[in-house]
Amino acid sequence: MLVADDEAMVRAGVCAILARDPAIEVVAEAADGLAAVEAVREHRPAVALVDIRMPRMDGIAAAARIYRELPDTATVMLTTFGEDDFIARALRSGASGFLLKADDPRELLAGVHAVAAGGAYLSPRVAARVISGLRTHGMPVGAAPHHPVNTLTEREHSVLSLLGVGLSNAEIATRLHLVEGTVKAHVSAILGKLGVRNRVEAALAAWESGLVSPVR
Secondary structure, eight states, X not given: OEEEOSOHHHHHHHHHHHTTOTTOOOOEXXXXXXXXXXXXXXXXXXXXXXXXXXXXXXXXHHHHHHHHHOTTSEEEEEEXXXXXXXXXXXXXXXXXXXXXXXXXHHHHHHHHHHHHTTOOEEXXXXXXXXXXXXXXXXXXXXXXXXXXXXXXXXXXXXHHHHHTTTOOHHHHHHHHTOOHHHHHHHHXXXXXXXXXSSHHHHHHHHHHTTSSOOOO
């Protein structure tokens, strides 16, 4: 994977955490957004962990370019900033995950594994902000859904509800007793029908449409 942050000490700390997991290999580091894009182009890592505020090109712009030009690499945003505007912009950029530097190191490892497996991951504090926003600004009960979930088949509804809680294709396949390729096809169909660009946006659509309920 790639680690991109303009602070060398932060990169060293992140790499030290990742090194605890023998299943994770850091193949490149970058000190700015443009270098991050170039490193992804050269090394084609499964995951790029990218800070938001970096010189030359910020992390959100880098994530958008990676998503557009190198879609086989999933991007996870890692930042000290948890403001809603950053979260929304990161998700719109095509990022598959969002972590805060103040999170427990175990969240970093969990997020990398989830995204590498084709899932989406929001740290608990970020997820709480998103859910709170949906509660405050989402649809009133009984209103027409913003996303056309009524166009989905019964099986696609099931897949979307599990995608909404962050499960990977393999985990969804196990839960629904399907092969992983079938789940992947369902996910592609769901993205097309909902008019969303990635799994995170689809997961938010699941929350907004009431297919996933927050634990009380």
